[in-house]
Amino acid sequence: MVSKVTTVAFQGIEAVPVDVQVHVGPGMVAFNVVGLPDKAVAESRERVRAALSASGLALPAKRVTVNLAPADLPKEGSHYDLPIALGVMAAIGAIPAEFLTDFVVLGELGLDGTLAPVTGVLPAAMGANALGKGLICPQSSGGEAAWADADMTILAPGSLIQLANHFKGTQVLSRPVARLHGNAGNLPDLAEVKGQESARRALEIAAAGGHNLLMTGPPGSGKSMLASRLPSILPPLTPRELLEVSMIASLAGELGEGKLTDRRPFRAPHHSASMAALVGGGLRAKPGEVSLAHNGVLFLDELPEFSPQVLDSLRQPLESGEAVIARANHRVTYPARIQLVAAMNPCRCGYLGDEALACGRAPKCALDYQGKISGPLY
Ligand SMILES: Nc1ncnc2c1ncn2[C@@H]1O[C@H](COP(=O)(O)OP(=O)(O)O)[C@@H](O)[C@H]1O
Ligand SMILES: [Mg+2]
Incomplete structure (x- = not known):
């Protein structure tokens, strides 16, 4: 079956929507990423594989193909890990696919399933808001995303397990709050x-x-x-x-x-x-x-x-x-x-x-x- 997750690619400060399509089907056991990925994106399959198994989900012994559409737009950066992982989880039925349709997703995964901060969360949140969607981003970037709009849904989990628990309803994530830096130190006068x-x-x-x-x-x-x-x-x-x-x-x-x-x-x-x-x-x-x-x-x-x-x-x-x-x-x-x-x-x-x-x-x-x-x- 094919699952779809929306993420973004950055062109200047503009966030262009990118569809992450994941197909899990019969064939030789493999995990491929296509759609002009750069080195960091191509390597995401190793992080996704490890993070899923650390979260108690083994990849099925099937052929997993990830397509980043539009296929001719170059994809750069490490923020494609989380959308790919969620796409795989939806494709193997670990989370219901309809949960993901209302969100733009970005985040980098550690091998233990924790989420690492990524760049560009604020422009991504503004882009998501313009599409009428919510945002899923790493916990440490949540405060940044909260600035985009006071009404949009923002999920900022610390790990893949926290996000899965949120979708299951066992542990609901609260919305991150938008914060300003206080007067950081005294300036030369x-x-x-x-x-x-x-x-x-x-x-x-x-x-x-x-x-x-x-x-x-x-x-x-x-x-x-x-x-x-x-x-x-x-x-x-x-x-x-x-x-x-x-x-x-x-x-x-x-x-x-x-x-x-x-x-x-x-x-x-x-x-x-x-x-x-x-x-x-x-x-x-x-x-x-x-x-x-x-x-x-x-x-x-x-x-x-x-x-x-x-x-x-x-x-x-x-x-x-x-x-x-x-x-x-x-x-x-x-x-x-x-x-x-x-x-x-x-x-x-x-x-x-x-x-x-x-x-x-x-x-x-x-x-x-x-x-x-x-x-x-x-
Ligand atoms: N008008 C001034 N009032 C107080 N300190 C001064 C003044 N002009 C120069 N100084 C002192 O001289 C130091 C050297 O100045 P600096 O800004 O490095 O000079 P420049 O960049 O013009 O070579 C400063 O750190 C400051 O301590
Ligand atoms: Mg000087």
């Missing part, structure tokens, strides 16, 4: 800055209006110190912005304990950052620093030390407010509306214009140093 009236005023105007800002000055003049105090004067996120920001953080796996925060993101990547780290990309087209700083601040300290190609790759997201990652088979877009704050020394030695400390190569060395930043960015 702008009040600690002595003097620097004009720099502080510039910082305040930039924070209030969301303007880009470039600080130039000799080493030790307090550029990095001023920038690190910017988060303390940024306005909190609006509820709508909070969801957008958290969806990106969820996909990047940066939401700790499923809690969200209403603090504006402040990202300060090191100047050795690669293009993929900054604008996104890499193996699973993950969001980069520009997208993680969406609705917040991207701070680039020692601006000319970044590689020129990396800096120029920021021009398109700055212009359009979104980062487009083109891959061989599809394009992924993440929102990236940021406030760019940068700091730099005026020249390599840093003391341009200072009679006593400047090196002998001014103004040539200053022109070279500042020339590393392309005109449009400046």
Whole structure:
């Protein structure tokens, strides 16, 4: 018989519905996964096999085929374990198949049948809500899912057995609660800055209006110190912005304990950052620093030390407010509306214009140093 479970694949912050179809039939004993699975998805059959037997369910000595439809959409990540396991359980009659039709399912399985947290639970919950379905996700990600809608059904079991017990009615799972991070630690305070009236005023105007800002000055003049105090004067996120920001953080796996925060993101990547780290990309087209700083601040300290190609790759997201990652088979877009704050020394030695400390190569060395930043960015 064939059973069907709905899960999702991620394209940017969008969750695309994916059908997990499980067929258990006669033939040579095997367990195959088809439908463009990547390595992590293909390996899920080993985790599913072990987790099912740890939960007291042996796989039948039959041919098990799992198809992830639509078959031409690449499937990446470890969150397909749970939908595959539930599909198998429904196909062998361990749980009634009709229980699963109202849910979108995602989660990673351990060999002992426990559920491990996965990335992208918040976008998946929003997607499920749009489809009019509930969500089944790992316990530790439940708090994140609860943000999608106060009325949708969310099951967040800690293990496969807990979920089976819930369906049997022996131990009913309660709905996870949406939680906000409290004021996590004290931020460096702008009040600690002595003097620097004009720099502080510039910082305040930039924070209030969301303007880009470039600080130039000799080493030790307090550029990095001023920038690190910017988060303390940024306005909190609006509820709508909070969801957008958290969806990106969820996909990047940066939401700790499923809690969200209403603090504006402040990202300060090191100047050795690669293009993929900054604008996104890499193996699973993950969001980069520009997208993680969406609705917040991207701070680039020692601006000319970044590689020129990396800096120029920021021009398109700055212009359009979104980062487009083109891959061989599809394009992924993440929102990236940021406030760019940068700091730099005026020249390599840093003391341009200072009679006593400047090196002998001014103004040539200053022109070279500042020339590393392309005109449009400046
Ligand atoms: N206006 C100021 N008020 C208080 N401390 C300051 C001020 N300017 C500089 N400092 C001190 O100098 C240190 C070095 O500043 P820093 O921000 O690293 O300089 P820069 O990044 O411009 O090279 C800071 O950590 C801070 O202790
Ligand atoms: Mg500095």
